[in-house]
Amino acid sequence: MNEIARDVLAGRTTRVLRDGTSIGDLIDLDRREVAMRVLSDPEIHRLEMEKIFGRAWIAVTHEAEIPNSGDYVLRNMGEDRVIVTRTPKGEIAVLLNVCSHRGFEVCRADHGNTHSFKCPYHGWAFDTSGNLLGAPLDKEMYGNWDKSQYGLRKARVQVLDGIVYATFDTSSATLEDWLGPAAWYLERSGNCKRVPLGSPTRYHVNANWKTFMDTASGDDYHPVTLHRGVTEMGIFQLPGAPGSKMTLTGMNTVLATNAQGNSTLAFAEGFPIIQNFDVNSEDFLAFKNRVFATVIFPQSVVWGTITKSLPNGMPYSTSTLTRIAPTGPDSFAFSAQVLVDRDAPEEVFEFERQQTALGIILLDDFEANLSQQRAAKGHTSRQQPLRYFARGERLKRTDWPGPGTVYAAPLKDDGQWHFWRRWFQLMTDEPH
């Protein structure tokens, strides 16, 4: 029996698009291919908002961004705008930013501190937990009404390792269900001890959200070419690049994937990506088996840490919370927020404010996203497959201490294929 015959996703009844194509026609589980139409079709986009973003646990912020009672930030969950607040009881609430009366946005600022959100349209006012406080002339308008019925729509909220996740899904699925084995890695990322450096950096990118998340989901084949500029600049020596002593197969990384579509890139002993990095130093050894990036389907990446050091040699670490929100079939909002150890000396915060390498690497990734999107527009191009047939079966590792399906070293497409399998599973799941 070949692999496809045993594939749990094979033979699913799938939604049929208006032109008669089914979702199942767009993904070939045997050949591991996805038609580029999934990047540009508005019908697929609407279905994703329902089937994926309508059910997902979405990372919205770090809890330290709203430390005080009344603090709030405005965020995206899919194409929905939500207010993330700290209530007087110290809890975190995630509220749909839509007035329960006539749909005006009750919060119009990116962040701030308030005791209530008053709708500018008719004046309905809500507290930071989303409860309706009152409305002008309400006795005359509504008589003896039950205000408790008219609060802002509330999302379910869970915090894991400092990151706040929310969902409007009303099933009993918990964040742990959504994360699967990835929770184990997130819990070891140390973000509960960190605080945001500042507001998120935000960009609009004219590309489908999946172009970014696909690359992030363990595509360790692309840096040697797409990010070659980083090596040419002398910032990093990318393994496999001209002049580099390191080979791609010699990279001692592992990729832990899971059925929830999440993946973690971790570095094993000897991870040699940083130029002039002494792999035998105590600093380095302290970082062995350290998580580098955990990708949570469908929209967040917690980039972990590689040791950094101040000009005076003091080592420190940071991470970055990246969040993606689709803003249409062909655009997404990108957000990245650096997280610094709460107890780090002020010099670390000051130094981090001057770091620019991440932005330069992102330029390359966006370039790929933009190019794929331009290509995905064409009638013939939309039928062109994206290919993921480098199978990592031979690289599977059973001696790794963490959970998931674990692969050694790069040179496989399995991380991304797990992303697409999860996409297909959710897109074809009918509600229970």
Add this chain to the structure above:
Amino acid sequence: MTTTTLEKPAKTEARVKASDPIYGAILDFLIDEAAMLDDDRHAEWLDCLADDIIYRMPLRNSLYRRDGAGFDERSNHWLDNRQSLAMRVQRTRDVPSAWDRDPAPRIRRMVTNLVVHETDTLGEYAATTYLLLLRHRFEAPGYDMLTAKREDSIRRGSNGALKLARRLVLLDQAALGAVYINVFM
């Protein structure tokens, strides 16, 4: 890289009139500078910078008026000194795999609304300009566009030439509408 000092000489009430020769010299300097960047003469541009240049482009948020203009004191698109600006120049000009730079984008910087004030340091001037930056790539139907107010400190170098000592770029967009993270403003 050491801790960056953002402080610049305090702007005084003394406005330098457009008829003053120093106003004309600063206008020439800023127009020449824009042309160097537009024409990929980045090495010349680096020569226009003071050794202690601080170039800052803060993040911006859209806030209620009571909470201020929304510029983030804690995080920046750019917070650069001469060394990191030189690195950006290298990425812009000399790196074969800088995919966003080849084919070369057409970038046009329109510098307007120059207002010059004296500062409390002799020979150093506070110059405010508006910048409209248009970028065109491939066969796109429109332009990528950025607007900003720039608050510069410009001083006479030891050889008499003007040098850019501080630049604060106050972007109008909160979420940047195009990928502009390595374009000099």
